[in-house]
Amino acid sequence: MPTIEDVARLANVSIATVSRVFNNKPDVSPKTRERVLEIAKELGYEPSMPARSLIKGKTGIIGLIVPDISNPYYSEIVRGIEDTCRIRGYNVILCNADNKREKELEYIDILKNRWVDGVIFHCDYFSEEHYEAFTRKKIPVVLAGRATSYDVPYVTIDNVKAAYDAINYLISLGHKRIGLIHGPLEGMKETVDSVERLIGYKKALGEAGLEVCDELIAEGDFKAKGGYKAAVKILKAGVKPTAIFAVSDIMAFGALNAVFDCGLKCPEDVSVVGFDNIDLSEITRPPLTTVAQPMYEIGSVAADILMNLINGESIERKRIILDHKLVIRNSCKRV
Amino acid sequence: MPTIEDVARLANVSIATVSRVFNNKPDVSPKTRERVLEIAKELGYEPSMPARSLIKGKTGIIGLIVPDISNPYYSEIVRGIEDTCRIRGYNVILCNADNKREKELEYIDILKNRWVDGVIFHCDYFSEEHYEAFTRKKIPVVLAGRATSYDVPYVTIDNVKAAYDAINYLISLGHKRIGLIHGPLEGMKETVDSVERLIGYKKALGEAGLEVCDELIAEGDFKAKGGYKAAVKILKAGVKPTAIFAVSDIMAFGALNAVFDCGLKCPEDVSVVGFDNIDLSEITRPPLTTVAQPMYEIGSVAADILMNLINGESIERKRIILDHKLVIRNSCKRV
């Protein structure tokens, strides 16, 4: 590995000059610049980032903490983040934390020691402990896909409204007994997807004068099997639902199968609505009607905000609510 | 941000001693150690990784170049890699390269400048150019999910055998007209998944005395829509296939729908076999029979090999072929 000194020696200049060339500083004569570049190329020299980081106090790296990269919802967000960072010359350190407080805190620590310029964080519930950790360590942070009342920038969607829209659609189709499959509730903290969507669900029912029936509400785990089991539970309950709203597409996939396995048909007997609009949601049979949220954009916007924050640029808005959209396919029917 | 010096001053010791404490060197008196630790904790001091990297010539970071993290197949591999690295104290820089030579090379460059200790690489075809880049820059590299004839460690499965097994299964069920949906062929380089699986397909047919019919072979793009189109093409061809083998589950999902949309039933009229065994493959209707490959393990083993390589430990085997397994569900039927 050639260093700046090797280049300087062979080019008959000082290391300061080489440094100037590689930092595009103006005061270097064209001749010298050319010669330095030539020698550097010959040697295959390129500046060492760690050395640069040490002196500048910046690494050009951002940390990314997500629950689980193997989940399509997150991997799409991550895609948006990485793409956006790449464009602006940042690299991303990926951290899977499985929503475990302990792992998250450990990663925050590690990232801090690595001098990352900032981190994008995604967890089910952004707690005081999290806020404390970032604040104490003075790490710029933005939340992707999660809101918070703490003074931390975030980009997400309006989950209450999104669920509300989905249920209203079902109601507009004449459904009266609508089941709901939510995910883990995290002690009913308000800023958790499932809780917010549950609120939207109840709100819509309430406004339509429909009763909220506990038998129609079941807990899943954001996985297909969990969705399946929850759907079976709802389907086998006393009140026969004519529709089921699962707060994630993956769970909706499970629900779709549960419907069939219970000897029913979707959408003829039971309508199903999902949430997320992941790629695969259009290839189920029937194609899934779902609430689309812009995963890629959530990641991309979050990354942009973080990088602006890092570079001291002013942020117009710290709390960004992106639009969701009901994508109507063929899993719902008028009753 | 407190530095080692701050701690040294307040603890009344030299920075060398503080360094010793944080590197668990033996020759520090328990008293001193304790005092140093206490002060460090008070100050919230932890060693700076960039500084450490600079002096040690190692960063504890490994680079990870994959085509696309938002693809479930890759994200599962990545999961295995990250988990395994985490356990051994390494962090991972994630790079999406979309199989674009240019992006890959650029990332290799960046990772080199960042002094990553090694990289795990995944691309459709490992070319001379790639090999050259890693060799010239002296970056330890291991391929995950891809074989090569170059002197580079890799961990993958036997794609020829895997496809061969799948087709033989179909043949054993009495199928004679078996369609194949492959992915892009990359100029027919041998070490490409699709090419290898195509070879296995032909081999099985050949051994069974069945003819390879071009009309039964179509190209997809590893996406559901591509699989759908390819399946339609095969289904509408002159020779009516009784089975279709798609070399990825996602394409098989598309094929499943194509079958239905052509007014046929799976498995009654057409059997379908996929490849990968991603999570979702068991929730299709019918549940997909598929060739399972151990994505997580591929990543995990590749990471282990790389870290051993980095630490100069001897590698028992540089070329690891993990087992695949035919997972029989309900998408195939005897004819």
Place this chain on the structure above:
DNA sequence: GTGAAAGCGCTAACAG
């Protein structure tokens, strides 16, 4: 325009 020198925060001999 260019060079000399002082660090960035840390580790690793080498003394004592």
Place this chain on the structure above:
DNA sequence: CTGTTAGCGCTTTCAC
């Protein structure tokens, strides 16, 4: 056991 010192490779004054 502990301190002193010389860098790791680079950027950034401050002179010339």
